[in-house]
Amino acid sequence: MEGLYALDLFGTAVFAVAGALAAGRKQMDLFGVTVLSVVTALGGGTLRDLILNVPVGWTQDVTYIYVACVASIATFYSARVRRIPTQVLLYSDALGLAVFTILGAHKALALGFSPTIAIIMGVMTGVFGGMIRDVLAGEMPLILRKEIYASASLAGALLYVLTEVYFGMQWWNIVATLLIILIVRVASIRYQLELPVFRDSH
Amino acid sequence: MEGLYALDLFGTAVFAVAGALAAGRKQMDLFGVTVLSVVTALGGGTLRDLILNVPVGWTQDVTYIYVACVASIATFYSARVRRIPTQVLLYSDALGLAVFTILGAHKALALGFSPTIAIIMGVMTGVFGGMIRDVLAGEMPLILRKEIYASASLAGALLYVLTEVYFGMQWWNIVATLLIILIVRVASIRYQLELPVFRDSH
Amino acid sequence: MEGLYALDLFGTAVFAVAGALAAGRKQMDLFGVTVLSVVTALGGGTLRDLILNVPVGWTQDVTYIYVACVASIATFYSARVRRIPTQVLLYSDALGLAVFTILGAHKALALGFSPTIAIIMGVMTGVFGGMIRDVLAGEMPLILRKEIYASASLAGALLYVLTEVYFGMQWWNIVATLLIILIVRVASIRYQLELPVFRDSH
Numbered sequence: 001m002e003g004l005y006a007l008d009l010f011g012t013a014v015f016a017v018a019g020a021l022a023a024g025r026k027q028m029d030l031f032g033v034t035v036l037s038v039v040t041a042l043g044g045g046t047l048r049d050l051i052l053n054v055p056v057g058w059t060q061d062v063t064y065i066y067v068a069c070v071a072s073i074a075t076f077y078s079a080r081v082r083r084i085p086t087q088v089l090l091y092s093d094a095l096g097l098a099v100f101t102i103l104g105a106h107k108a109l110a111l112g113f114s115p116t117i118a119i120i121m122g123v124m125t126g127v128f129g130g131m132i133r134d135v136l137a138g139e140m141p142l143i144l145r146k147e148i149y150a151s152a153s154l155a156g157a158l159l160y161v162l163t164e165v166y167f168g169m170q171w172w173n174i175v176a177t178l179l180i181i182l183i184v185r186v187a188s189i190r191y192q193l194e195l196p197v198f199r200d201s202h
Numbered sequence: 203m204e205g206l207y208a209l210d211l212f213g214t215a216v217f218a219v220a221g222a223l224a225a226g227r228k229q230m231d232l233f234g235v236t237v238l239s240v241v242t243a244l245g246g247g248t249l250r251d252l253i254l255n256v257p258v259g260w261t262q263d264v265t266y267i268y269v270a271c272v273a274s275i276a277t278f279y280s281a282r283v284r285r286i287p288t289q290v291l292l293y294s295d296a297l298g299l300a301v302f303t304i305l306g307a308h309k310a311l312a313l314g315f316s317p318t319i320a321i322i323m324g325v326m327t328g329v330f331g332g333m334i335r336d337v338l339a340g341e342m343p344l345i346l347r348k349e350i351y352a353s354a355s356l357a358g359a360l361l362y363v364l365t366e367v368y369f370g371m372q373w374w375n376i377v378a379t380l381l382i383i384l385i386v387r388v389a390s391i392r393y394q395l396e397l398p399v400f401r402d403s404h
Numbered sequence: 405m406e407g408l409y410a411l412d413l414f415g416t417a418v419f420a421v422a423g424a425l426a427a428g429r430k431q432m433d434l435f436g437v438t439v440l441s442v443v444t445a446l447g448g449g450t451l452r453d454l455i456l457n458v459p460v461g462w463t464q465d466v467t468y469i470y471v472a473c474v475a476s477i478a479t480f481y482s483a484r485v486r487r488i489p490t491q492v493l494l495y496s497d498a499l500g501l502a503v504f505t506i507l508g509a510h511k512a513l514a515l516g517f518s519p520t521i522a523i524i525m526g527v528m529t530g531v532f533g534g535m536i537r538d539v540l541a542g543e544m545p546l547i548l549r550k551e552i553y554a555s556a557s558l559a560g561a562l563l564y565v566l567t568e569v570y571f572g573m574q575w576w577n578i579v580a581t582l583l584i585i586l587i588v589r590v591a592s593i594r595y596q597l598e599l600p601v602f603r604d605s606h
Contacts, residue, residue: 031552031558032554035554046455050252050455051252051258051261052261053257053258053261056455056457059456059457059517059521062521065524114264116264117260117264131338135338136535136539148233150237151233154233253450253460255459255460316466318466319463319466322469337539337540352435352436352439353435356435
């Protein structure tokens with residue numbers, strides 16, 4: 001399905017932008033920025049393919065690599081021309097999270113794995129790239145901080161897997177999942193929503 | 203062998219408890235705690251299966267995931283009701299280390315790999331989950347600090363592989379290995395044993 | 405090809421030395437030093453083989469593990485006898501980077517992957533071991549700091565892949581690539597060369 005391929009490349013590009021902006025905060029050079037971007041953009045899909053025991057996507061089709069590099073370098077130079085608002089990092093990261101959650105879940109279902117595995121592969125594909133990005137940049141991963149992050153991906157993966165199992169992959173369940181993840185992420189940032197925190201009684 | 207399967211689920215559960223308690227120290231929310239737990243519990247086996255080139259265990263049997271999630275959430279809410287002593291973290295981690303060392307070594311031998319590889323896969327399966335847990339939580343991995351940690355796993359793996367090669371998998375070499383690893387870990391914590399430290403002469 | 409195998413073992417040994425010296429700075433004990441060394445020495449090749457979907461090298465031939473352990477333990481005890489100059493860490497790391505870049509690129513080409521993939525696998529094999537070493541030791545990876553690191557590997561990978569595609573693997577393109585990577589690394593350290601840094605205009 002061509003729309004799916006376009007969506008995958010789109011997710012790769014927005015995650016590369018998010019990776020480049022995160023790297024920029026650390027005053028890295030062009031190459032460091034590109035490496036962190038590409039790892040962010042391709043990391044989730046790489047782990048997914050390794051675990052699902054299929055060939056890693058970008059080793060079969062180098063377009064992914066070119067898209068990630070171009071998006072990263074374009075971000076690097078754009079930031080020199082005019083200031084990029086902080087929101088761009090948050091929105092591009094949220095968009096990448098949403099797209100990769102859907103694609104991860106879909107790929108697992110298409111390969112015949114159970115819905116539970118599909119939900120987990122959706123969340124893993126969505127969050128893993130950003131997780132290594134944060135670890136490499138020396139920060140505690142977003143996913144483990146108080147903000148709602150992986151929960152947004154989980155909500156989307158649940159919705160998507162349940163609807164794909166019954167109705168197949170349709171434009172409406174893709175759009176609905178994208179919206180759910182984006183809305184939960186944006187709302188959690190704007191209103192600083194939190195889940196209950198670990199509390200040791202004493 | 204059913205006892206083996208039960209042992210594997212038991213190891214998964216105790217490592218999930220250790221992961222949840224480690225996460226709790228960082229004031230994470232319910233979802234962050236669950237993610238860190240599941241990564242701790244399934245990380246070692248995932249890397250082992252990827253490297254041994256066999257399907258990743260939990261993608262074939264979702265019971266592992268349910269056990270890890272239930273153990274993690276139960277720990278999260280127990281900690282709200284009554285204070286969990288620090289020893290519980292150390293003992294559950296030591297128990298998980300022991301169980302996964304045995305299972306990692308056994309799986310490699312069963313797949314026909316050499317005893318040296320089996321020893322390494324034992325140690326890797328035992329320590330890797332905790333290692334990513336520490337990296338994600340922004341701490342230096344336990345394994346690299348001065349305490350005897352991976353050495354306990356190595357001692358157990360040596361004993362287990364040597365005895366399995368000559369006598370097969372028996373209840374007595376499983377029990378002996380579990381005891382060795384637990385005793386070394388607990389003794390090293392209690393008496394603060396240390397191996398010789400890197401020292402640059404000058 | 406026997407020379408290739410010798411080169412691979414040599415790369416493993418020098419990376420293990422670099423890993424042991426890096427670990428030594430953190431006051432780790434003998435076992436921690438060995439673990440960090442072996443991870444540095446075998447990490448890049450492990451990720452490469454997982455992504456290229458071939459059996460992981462050291463699971464098929466334990467010589468790699470012995471070489472890494474011996475080099476690591478020898479470094480540990482040498483440092484006790486006489487002071488090891490800082491340059492040894494930088495040079496052994498540069499040498500390992502050069503050797504693994506060539507071997508990673510060559511393996512991808514030999515398996516029939518495209519030149520673009522071969523360049524990426526070269527860089528990834530070269531830099532990944534050191535990257536996990538730094539993450540585990542709680543430092544920001546060398547590759548992401550301002551110094552030219554992955555760029556040296558990339559320059560070498562480009563040269564090597566282009567020449568192997570046209571002329572095959574020859575002694576002269578191996579030597580030329582080794583020299584390019586070593587010279588760029590050493591020059592960048594000596595003259596503190598830098599690539600352009602991410603700069604947010606405002």
